[in-house]
Amino acid sequence: DAGVTQSPTHLIKTRGQQVTLRCSPKSGHDTVSWYQQALGQGPQFIFQYYEEEERQRGNFPDRFSGHQFPNYSSELNVNALLLGDSALYLCASSLYMTSGVGELFFGEGSRLTVL
Amino acid sequence: GENVEQHPSTLSVQEGDSAVIKCTYSDSASNYFPWYKQELGKGSQLIIDIRSNVGEKKDQRIAVTLNKTAKHFSLHITETQPEDSAVYFCAASNSGGYQKVTFGIGTKLQVIP
Numbered sequence: 175d176a177g178v179t180q181s182p183t184h185l186i187k188t189r190g191q192q193v194t195l196r197c198s199p200k201s202g203h204d205t206v207s208w209y210q211q212a213l214g215q216g217p218q219f220i221f222q223y224y225e226e227e228e229r230q231r232g233n234f235p236d237r238f239s240g241h242q243f244p245n246y247s248s249e250l251n252v253n254a255l256l257l258g259d260s261a262l263y264l265c266a267s268s269l270y271m272t273s274g275v276g277e278l279f280f281g282e283g284s285r286l287t288v289l
Numbered sequence: 290g291e292n293v294e295q296h297p298s299t300l301s302v303q304e305g306d307s308a309v310i311k312c313t314y315s316d317s318a319s320n321y322f323p324w325y326k327q328e329l330g331k332g333s334q335l336i337i338d339i340r341s342n343v344g345e346k347k348d349q350r351i352a353v354t355l356n357k358t359a360k361h362f363s364l365h366i367t368e369t370q371p372e373d374s375a376v377y378f379c380a381a382s383n384s385g386g387y388q389k390v391t392f393g394i395g396t397k398l399q400v401i402p
Contacts, residue, residue: 178332207390216295216378216392217333229387233290264333266390273385275321275340280332 176201178281180265186287187255195250195284199267205276206248208240209264211283217264223248224270252286260288291316293381295393302369303401310396312379313361319381322355322362323390327376336377337364340384369400 179198187193199206205224209217219232223242242248246267252259262283268276292315302308314322320341325333339346339353339362346353350369355362366373376397382390 205387209392214395216293216394219389219391222387222389224387230389232389268388270387271385275338275382275384275388277335277338278323278325278390280325280334282330282332 178265178267178279180263180281180284182284183282184285184287186289188289189255189257191255191288192251192253193255193286195252195263195265195286197248197250197265197267197281199246199248199265200279203267203269203279204246205268205270206242206246207266207268207278208248208250209266210234211262211264213261220250255288257288260286262286291319291381291389291391293379293391293393295379295396297396298394299397299399301399301401304369304371306369308364308366308369308373308398308400310364310377310379310398311361312363312381312393313359314381314391315360316381317360318383319391321382321384321388322353323380323382324353324364325378325380325392327378327395333378366398369398371400371402374398374400 207222208220211217221231266278323338327333352365379393
């Protein structure tokens, strides 16, 4: 059973460019959340997708956008890259539950460096 | 929104000793508190969690305690082993529906053989 897979694992961009990161959730999961983890910090919630719609959003500008596909996979797009966008981007999948909690399963992350 | 504070940021212990990591949260609506272990080259993994209707939970060498009144919770690792060396994150979340999980800053634990 494949867990959460993310691509690419590492990438380097320059300021002003755009980047797309991809995530395939764990089999059976229908919800994808994205997190930004700066060096030495904890993961910061960017947004969450369920049924192909953004359901919750953290304190991130509109330069950060996403998409979820019918097969539950997801993309994170960042436009007009800034130096401060350099971070590890984590995808976490879970199963939506109307009550109780759905455990988050994390991918290994995509390490983005902005020069 | 929720704010989770975690300390210490780094912790070194001798193999066999115990390690304790403490966290506080701000939103009284949070009722689910997971702990994640992050190792290089691996995805962060849930190691233990606790819900707000429980004060303590134990799983072999790992235990978590929760004080709802004080809004703090702690991770206890006993008989530490070198493979326990990693970064540990506490988190707080609502339950049901669209969960938003807020993480602490992380604690880098080093177990010295």
